[in-house]
Amino acid sequence: MxxxxxxxxxxxxxxxxxxxxxxxxxxxxxxxxxxxxxxxxxxxxxxxxxxxxxxxxxxxxxxxxxxxxxxxxxxxxxxxxxxxxxxxxxxxxxxxxxxxxxxxxxxxxxxxxxxxxxxxxxxxxxxxxxxxxxxxxxxxxxxxxxxxxxxxxxxxxxxxxxxxxxxxxxxxxxxxxxxxxxxxxxxxxxxxxxxxxxxxxxxxxxxxxxxxxxxxxxxxxxxxxxxxxxxxxxxxxxxxxxxxxxxxxxxxxxxxxxxxxxxxxxxxxxxxxxMDLIAPVPSFDLYNLRWPIFTRQHVLPPAKFVHDVDRQPGRAVDSIVGAGVVISGGYVEGSVVSQGVTVDSLAAVSSSILMDRVRIERGARVHRAILDKNVVVPPGETVGLFPEVDRRRGYTVTDSGLTVVPKNHVVGDDPHE
Ligand code: ADQ
CATH class of the missing domain: 3.90.550.10 (Spore Coat Polysaccharide Biosynthesis Protein SpsA; Chain A)
Structure with a gap:
């Protein structure tokens, strides 16, 4: 050789x-x-x-x-x-x-x-x-x-x-x-x-x-x-x-x-x-630097987890969180949160994948959903909780009940617009 x-x-x-x-x-x-x-x-x-x-x-x-x-x-x-x-x-x-x-x-x-x-x-x-x-x-x-x-x-x-x-x-x-x-x-x-x-x-x-x-x-x-x-x-x-x-x-x-x-x-x-990545002992270890997976890192500030004005804590558990993320008074669990995402007060995200710069606004709820880049979930909106509703909204919903929201979309707007 x-x-x-x-x-x-x-x-x-x-x-x-x-x-x-x-x-x-x-x-x-x-x-x-x-x-x-x-x-x-x-x-x-x-x-x-x-x-x-x-x-x-x-x-x-x-x-x-x-x-x-x-x-x-x-x-x-x-x-x-x-x-x-x-x-x-x-x-x-x-x-x-x-x-x-x-x-x-x-x-x-x-x-x-x-x-x-x-x-x-x-x-x-x-x-x-x-x-x-x-x-x-x-x-x-x-x-x-x-x-x-x-x-x-x-x-x-x-x-x-x-x-x-x-x-x-x-x-x-x-x-x-x-x-x-x-x-x-x-x-x-x-x-x-x-x-x-x-x-x-x-x-x-x-x-x-x-x-x-x-x-x-x-x-x-x-x-x-x-x-x-x-x-x-x-x-x-x-x-x-x-x-x-x-x-x-x-x-x-x-x-x-x-x-x-x-x-x-x-x-x-x-x-x-x-989901394989976020288990406490993951079946694929992104952190193995003896065989690194290379990519391009954008110049972004570190991720930040803060209380909001009402002293609600911003938290993420069993999740991976990218640079530039701000979780302020919201709760994230079992999810992949990509670069530049924001999660606001009283919002809850679980078992989901949020791609770059997704915005989860006040009180919104996201469960078992994949949100492509720049998606916005406006205050109080939900996505992924009710697959039938998501289907009617025109989103892709898999047989296993996962909802996918396409790039740049604002949840609640007509996806065909
Ligand atoms: P598939 O992935 O279904 O099966 P294919 O669609 O040909 O096969 O894709 C193979 C790779 O080639 C992918 O990375 C794809 O992006 C790329 N590709 C396809 N068409 C191409 C084109 N015209 N020009 C350049 N790139 C192209 C293949 C094998 C199976 C095997 C599975 C494993 O054919 O035998 O089991 O991969 O996933």
Whole structure:
């Protein structure tokens, strides 16, 4: 591994339809997470902490806020040939945008030709986890196979959302069959209620990836998708192996962190991943500075908790609270409170996610709700307490009863205005 030249490609063009309205005007990898991050910060931090310094981010859908985040946050000194480059859809072939994720790589082949890597690491941009990719590359090189897919156990109920990896009996490192988002699959021999899911992270011998992507581009029946087409093609040739994420070891952190990986593709899973962070012993430890998750910190004053004029205390418990927050005479519990939020007298917020600069005004109540940036809950208003009312107001309410209020909205106003 010592002398290998590694290029990392981050697939960041996904639309994130199931995260609407949070992806209404931003790409899924740019969706804010945990008070001060964007989803893409997890993949990029993992690559950087793995020691990789040549990284391209392929963007496409509503990429303005993503591009801005990358250019403002993720900058290396170019002195040693280091770079993180955000590359919009190239339109290299005719006038079309990227089709599937393999087409995104095909249209960006010039980046691989320029970098001349031995190994290409391809990762998704919308998962919460820590991973040392060096360990995966070592396993890849040792296997002698052309492609390696990272796999993680998932409950059978989620089989339709993932690529399913089946290994050759007796040879658990080689993939026997790979099916993208099937309706059903057989359970694992030692755990019938689980299957091995693809994490959407891959390691390739550079030459093999280039050849496969070119071949795929000529196949008119292909969807040009990494999970749907490229990986199954490697599997068909007996050239794909699996790397079990359970073997990946990260320094520091809580023991509960080990093997933590969340796909946050739906509102419910996005919410659950936030709730994982605020438990007293969280299952994902943001405070592990031996494998830091990097992001951009705005220049903001510290958070402040004060009594109001009537001596009501401002408090937050079992919560994470960002810089610039002011909680004055209000009460917050079990919530994620992002930068610049204000919570006024007699207001109560519970089990909720408040994004940047949300304002919870006097006496307002918020429960099991996700409030996107700049949302205002006016005095005495409620949101999230009565899902039926929220639905009638036009808000997204999930089957589990979570309400999502879109960016810049004032609760109580018509959301379609
Ligand atoms: P999905 O996430 O459903 O499944 P996809 O929609 O292709 O697959 O997204 C994968 C990544 O590629 C995301 O980060 C997305 O933003 C990005 N992406 C998608 N289309 C792109 C394009 N045209 N240009 C650039 N980037 C693009 C994938 C795998 C499954 C696996 C799950 C794990 O296909 O096999 O189980 O990830 O979550």
């Amino acid at each position: 010592r002398d290998l030249k590694i290029l990392s490609i981050v697939l960041a063009g996904g639309e994130g339809k199931r995260l609407q309205p949070l992806t209404h005007d931003r790409a899924k990898p740019a969706v804010p997470f945990a008070g001060s991050y964007r989803l893409i910060d997890f993949a990029l931090s993992n690559l950087v902490n793995s020691g990789f310094r040549e990284i391209v981010v392929l963007t496409q859908y509503k990429s303005h806020s993503l591009d801005r985040h990358i250019s403002e946050t993720w900058r290396f000194s170019s002195l040693l040939g280091n770079y993180i480059a955000s590359v919009p859809a190239q339109q290299r072939v005719g006038k079309r945008w990227f089709q599937g994720s393999a087409d995104a790589i095909f249209q960006s082949l010039n980046l691989i030709y320029d970098a001349r890597p031995d190994i290409v690491v391809v990762v998704g941009a919308d998962h919460v986890y820590r991973m040392d990719f060096r360990q995966m590359i070592e396993a890849h090189v040792e296997s002698g196979l052309a492609a390696t897919v990272a796999g993680v156990r998932q409950p059978m109920a989620q089989v339709k959302q993932f690529g399913v990896i089946e290994t050759v009996p007796g040879s658990p490192a080689t993939i026997d069959r790979f099916v993208e988002k099937p309706d059903t699959t057989a359970g694992l021999p030692d755990s019938p209620d689980e299957f091995l899911a693809s994490m959407g992270n891959y390691v390739f011998d550079a030459r093999a990836l280039v050849d496969m992507v070119i071949e795929d581009s000529r196949d008119e029946s292909s969807n040009h998708d990494m999970g749907g087409n490229i990986i199954p093609a490697f599997v068909e040739r007996g050239q794909a192996g699996v790397y079990d994420f359970a073997h990946n070891v990260i320094p520091g952190g809580h023991s509960t962190d080990h093997g933590y990986w969340r796909d946050v593709g739906t509102i419910d899973s996005f919410y659950d991943a936030h």
